Amino acid sequence: MGRLSELKENLLAKKLSCVEATQSFLAAIEKLNPKLNAYLEVFTERALERAKKLDTNGPSGRLWGVPLGIKDMISIQGEELNASSKILKGYIAPRSATVTERLAKEGAIFLGRTNCDEFAMGSSNENTPYGVVANPYDHSRTAGGSSGGSAACVRANMAVGSLGTDTGGSIRLPAAFCGLVGLKPTYGRVSRSGVIAFASSLDQVGPFADDALDCAEILQAIAGNDARDATTMPVPVADYVGACQRGQLKGLKIGLPKEYFLPNGMSPEIEKTTQTTIDLLKKEGAELVEITLPHTKYGIAVYYLVATAEAASNLSRYDGIRYGARAKTFASMKDLIVKTRSEGFGTEVKRRIMLGTFALSSGYYDAFYAKAQFVRSKMQAEFLEAFKKVDLIFAPVSPSTAFKIGEKMNDPLQMYLSDIYTVCVNLAGMPGASFPIGHDSAGLPIGAQFIGSPFSEAKILGAVAAYERAAPLTRKVLG
């Protein structure tokens, strides 16, 4: 059982109070956060105050007293929100995001806002003016990105669950690097209202936790249609928790896309562990079939056109006029905007704004953005076609386990390639969950993912839960 479910049971059984639970996590944060830098800000007093209130009012909601970390991309009313950027320094969210509003309604306690790459742009949580997040397994390595803080805080027991955002793998990659289950829901399953936009057509909020059931508990609270986000869908919310309890591998038809298993596509150790997992899935009664997703090879190119174009647009609002940081001196209105943005944004953010601005420029639009969207529609069709034949797709998450801090910082292209197995899922709008399948010889976790058809989160989580029962993972105590 994951720690979230365990804590939930203990709280309901009055084995400890919400205040006691919160205190223990705050103590862990005090001890470990200076080393890991998972939290940018800890809401110590507000969290305790809320825990006290929850104790007084008694059990209510599915996450009563459950302490969570929230990525610094997601609004919590009255709390500062930075997107890990200097440009938003001092900005206080005027209202909560739909997801945090829903979590609060279910009784969750927010411990703090977690570190991430600036505006969620990165794969290693190194693109931040507030310092890199260290991997709880090995502090010289990255926790993955962009939701590095959300992964590290859960893995190091500084929370029992967290929210991240996934635009091109930002939940699934750090989940793999930190030995957690991380879910990127179907595009339109979870509201983006109040979530700082990186790439609007790709962004989704999702949970990190120990296992499928814990993720299901969080997803159950946040999923659903929202009038404040026109891209959410009025599809009924499934019983994710029940799906985890009932889920089985027997009889599942699982596709192995050959484009995800090319020679030298991943480290030999990952390849070996992945194969072991495939064998186990078969042994458990799943039917594995090779499928093809031919447009996968364009994934990175298409992703970095679409994501940068939308990012350049979304980040236009950070002009120093209404909130956040503003250049100290300026000569004109235009100068104010130019200086604020030059001073406020980091290198990677600027690089992506420039790439995206170029991709949308008149004369280049058709060749870049329009063509990328065309390829994207092909990818989506390809996935939907595949799901006529298979229930789920099984694939690696990353070519490598957690890499060293600084290793790829001077080579943006190498960094972008970390996302090679994750971006297509976002481009196609499909749901996908990363889950731990073993460790490499250095003891670093290895992840794999199940990808499903739109709104099949229950099926995905059920399969992950069944796998967890078939191959219980022994995790070493970290921190």
Next chain:
Amino acid sequence: MIDEILKTHEVIIGLEVHAQLKTKTKLMSAAKNVYGAAPNSSVSTPCTGMPGALPTLNREAVDMAVQMALALGCEVQPVSIFSRKHYFYPDLPKGYQISQFDRPYALGGSVSFYQKDEKKTVRLQRIHLEEDAGKNLHFDDRGISLVDLNRSSVPLIEIVSEPDLRSAADAASYLKALRLVLRYLDICEGNLEEGNFRCDANVSIRKRGETKLNTRVELKNINSFRNLEKAIVYEIERQFEAYSNGETIVQETRLWDAEKNKSQSMRSKEEAADYRYFPEPDLLPLRLSSSHLDVIRSKLPELPLARMERFMRDYARSAYDADVLTASTALADYFEFVAKQINDTTLASNFIQTNVLAKIQDVEKDFSNFYPDAKALAELLAKVKDKTLSLNMAKEVFEEMMLSKASATQIIKDKNLAQVSDEGALRTALQKVLDANPVQLAEYRSGKDKLFGFFMGQAQKALQGKADPVSLKALLERMLKGE
């Protein structure tokens, strides 16, 4: 000078008109759509561009926009797309405006209007729906600029005409016709001065007989119908002079300065921003079903041109009269009620135009509080029809009605104003006049015809001007003859 130019040159004008829609809330946020409120008092997270705030489309705005498109005979598109138009400016909080670009919701259509007695038709290119920007307020004396976002995300429709207009006067008439449709639909205030109705003009000229279009210049900052005409005439003359001097016209945007009566260049095509349009990912494509369009169509009111032509046809009004009487729904309703009630179109039309409209400043708004209202005026004019009042007396009673808010019947009674047309009373009065003036009577009967006026005058005097002149005259004629 303009008349000389027009002998040899043809003017090509197209207008881009922005109309703010009178919705309860903004186009992309739940903030109220109000004018004149305290700065930044009517805002919410989407229209101030807060991090994470998402736009949500206002269906009321869509329906109003569709009303306009259907009223102008546009093809409403089953699917249209919102796009982001990017530029940096402090009054544009998101750094982009949500607009429609390559797939607007309405294509085609036309606007017709009468220029004197000639009916003219201008084709439309498109109408699209978009959000307005906020407003920058500059305080030069204090060296600061402030931003008011009350207007941010207020719904606008942009109506783009084909370059079918051929004169400044036609451009103004077209703009008035558009405004009238908006007002009949009650979806826009249509006030150029307040900026809820805005107009940019694209102007070029060419030698008569030529078919290719020359470089056009865009005129902005036009805040009245008069200034539209002045700016266009100025531009025609400017372009003519440039061509005459062998210069070329560059594609540019020029700002009209109403005080200096001239325009100056704002930016050239080379300096024009690259708006980097792309489909707005936060909104789904706008889908409009034909059944929804049918519902809206079935609720459209009679439109101004149709009503004007009906007045011309059914009430035998001239184009001029019909135009005046259809200047607002309120006025047209007023006229039509009175005309039908008294069954006299000419009397209703004349009396309203000469007397009522002299008292009305704003044909849109003033009728709602105006007295005599249609019913009261009909009652008054009925007294003219049944000869209780002469037209002159009716004018007096009308003035009195405005002052006292009383009915015509009441005033006639109180002031004992009823016209005397009863033959017995008239005969008695006339007999007295004849008896009192035997000399004049003898002179008249011996052929001095012009004394007729004298008798009429004496009779009216005796009757305190209340005699029905027609009956009085007929009776006097008979009595003078000794009948």
